[in-house]
Amino acid sequence: MKKVIFSVISLVLLLSSCQGGSSNADTGKKTVENKDSLKKQDSTPVVKVVNTPGAAWDINTYAPENNFNAIASVMSGVKTNTGNLKRFLDSAAWRDNARFVDSSWKRLESSRLSKMRDWRDVEFAQINKNSKTIFYPFSGPDFLTAYTFFPDADKYVLIGLENIGKLPDVSKMKKKEAEDYVYGFRNSLTDIFNKSYFITKNMGRDFNYHNLYGTLSLMSFFIKRTGNEIANVKYVVKYNNDSIAEVPYDYKDKEHKAFGVRIDIVSNGKPKTVYYFRYDVSDKKFNDTAVFYKYLSKMTDAATYIKSASYLLHNDFMSNMRKFILDKTNYVVEDDTGIPFKYFTKDSKWDIKLYGAYAKPVSDFKWLNKQEDLNEAYQKDSTKIGKLSFHLGYHWGSKKDVLIVAGKK
Numbered sequence: 255m256k257k258v259i260f261s262v263i264s265l266v267l268l269l270s271s272c273q274g275g276s277s278n279a280d281t282g283k284k285t286v287e288n289k290d291s292l293k294k295q296d297s298t299p300v301v302k303v304v305n306t307p308g309a310a311w312d313i314n315t316y317a318p319e320n321n322f323n324a325i326a327s328v329m330s331g332v333k334t335n336t337g338n339l340k341r342f343l344d345s346a347a348w349r350d351n352a353r354f355v356d357s358s359w360k361r362l363e364s365s366r367l368s369k370m371r372d373w374r375d376v377e378f379a380q381i382n383k384n385s386k387t388i389f390y391p392f393s394g395p396d397f398l399t400a401y402t403f404f405p406d407a408d409k410y411v412l413i414g415l416e417n418i419g420k421l422p423d424v425s426k427m428k429k430k431e432a433e434d435y436v437y438g439f440r441n442s443l444t445d446i447f448n449k450s451y452f453i454t455k456n457m458g459r460d461f462n463y464h465n466l467y468g469t470l471s472l473m474s475f476f477i478k479r480t481g482n483e484i485a486n487v488k489y490v491v492k493y494n495n496d497s498i499a500e501v502p503y504d505y506k507d508k509e510h511k512a513f514g515v516r517i518d519i520v521s522n523g524k525p526k527t528v529y530y531f532r533y534d535v536s537d538k539k540f541n542d543t544a545v546f547y548k549y550l551s552k553m554t555d556a557a558t559y560i561k562s563a564s565y566l567l568h569n570d571f572m573s574n575m576r577k578f579i580l581d582k583t584n585y586v587v588e589d590d591t592g593i594p595f596k597y598f599t600k601d602s603k604w605d606i607k608l609y610g611a612y613a614k615p616v617s618d619f620k621w622l623n624k625q626e627d628l629n630e631a632y633q634k635d636s637t638k639i640g641k642l643s644f645h646l647g648y649h650w651g652s653k654k655d656v657l658i659v660a661g662k663k
Contacts, residue, residue: 307387307411307553311518313525316485322474322503322517323484325421329439329471330478331355342424347432354440359479369644370402377609377640381585381661382406385557389550389583391535391575392563395469397528398476399646400559403587405521411553412473412530418489418515419468420503439471469530470515477528483520490514490531495545535575547578557585560592562647565619567593589647590615590656595628598660608632609640609657616648628656 319337327336328343331352342348374382386408390400393412400410422435470487477484488500489512500516514531533539533546540547558579560567567576576593579586586593590612598604612632615622632639645653 307409307516307527307529307549310408311485311525311527313485313520313523316483316520316525318483320485322421322487323478325424326474326478326484328424329422330475332478335483339424345429345432347429347436348424351436351439355479358443366644366646367402373643374403377659378403378587381557381587381659384555385585386555387411387553387557389553389556389558389579390560391558391579392560392566393530395472395476395530396561397473398480399561401476401480401482403559404557407557408526409553410526410528411550412528413533413535414469414530415532415534417468418512418530418532419470421471421474421487439475443472443475469532470517473515473517473528473530477517477519481521482526485518485520485525487518488516490516490529492545495543498545498549536571537574538571540574540578542574547574550578551582553582556583557587558583560586560588562589563591565591565615565622567591568622584662586658586660588658590625590628590658591648592658595625595631595658598658599627599631603662604660605663606631607640607659608638609659610642610655611639612656613649613652613654616651618648628658 318335321337323335324337324339326332327334328339328348329351331343331348333340333343336343343352382404383406385404385406388400388404388407388410390396390411391413393400394414394416395412397410397412400412404410424432427435474484487503489503489505490498491501491505491507491510492498492513493510501512505512513533514529517528517530519526519528531546542548566572567579576597579593580597586598598606608631612624612629614624640657642655642657645655646657647655649655
């Protein structure tokens with residue numbers, strides 16, 4: 255528990271120096287409770303402070319062969335920075351895993367990723383220049399798409415309902431356990447490789463049945479396979495509805511379980527941070543009285559990305575998240591499962607560019623019809639509709655993909 259206290263206090267000092275001080279949402283004062291109150295684990299929060307995600311970390315502290323990076327290297331079939339886990343790359347299970355990953359990634363690179371990069375360098379040049387934070391609600395562990403579209407961001411904030419979990423302890427896996435893990439790991443990648451998105455019910459099955467340890471494993475895999483290195487991993491804890499703090503990876507507190515994870519990465523020689531939060535963002539839990547709402551509200555220079563989001567933002571119970579995105583971010587990049595088109599056209603705040611082709615929602619959402627105004631916009635002047643050279647989202651079968659890009663004027 256002393257590690258928790260030290261880590262929380264260090265976080266406050268770091269954020270104060272990096273951001274000019276942080277204020278309590280209610281009193282405007284920084285408050286650190288004494289150690290006795292923490293030991294008792296009573297209802298008093300450890301630190302009464304609400305901060306934005308992504309306080310900068312010192313790249314000079316990066317050790318390439320740290321254990322987080324080594325585990326992710328073995329999982330990803332990457333032979334560099336494996337540290338004392340290098341020998342596991344030659345074991346049968348992990349050798350087969352590396353062959354599967356290499357061949358699958360080669361196909362993915364050819365069919366999707368290279369096309370996305372070429373396209374984004376032209377179409378997203380301004381967004382990437384101006385956006386330091388990428389906000390990706392309903393993402394699951396899909397760091398892959400966020401990074402491919404927005405490689406220049408300093409922070410990536412992902413939100414889903416899937417378990418966070420831990421990285422597999424490769425060094426302690428026996429032969430059968432490693433084989434089972436690799437089998438489940440392959441299955442968990444099938445949807446994102448073939449369809450470009452994760453299917454929630456499949457993730458629940460894979461994470462539980464095959465003991466995949468949660469989203470952290472898949473995010474670490476994507477971080478490594480996109481050419482980045484992992485510097486450190488911490489968990490993020492919410493103390494009641496008063497404070498949020500980052501704690502060490504080996505943190506243990508049954509009363510205050512982690513609801514988020516922070517992964518510090520090195521990307522093209524620069525320090526960046528990736529967050530994933532397991533959080534219900536429906537109105538009941540996500541509103542201006544919630545500490546997580548306040549925490550996210552301090553994001554700056556943000557662009558929102560939404561894909562394959564089950565049309566959740568079309569519902570009244572997601573009105574707070576919808577409004578949050580429209581108010582707090584400068585760009586919104588989404589398919590038709592994101593914010594309904596009418597919210598971008600009801601005033602003159604947004605410049606809008608449309609890409610692809612618009613089709614009725616897939617049969618999984620048979621109660622939904624086309625958005626009439628969006629359909630009209632696609633039909634009105636087809637010469638102004640941009641082309642897509644790749645396919646993402648629910649219409650992977652018909653290849654009729656929608657991409658709406660809105661920027662505040």
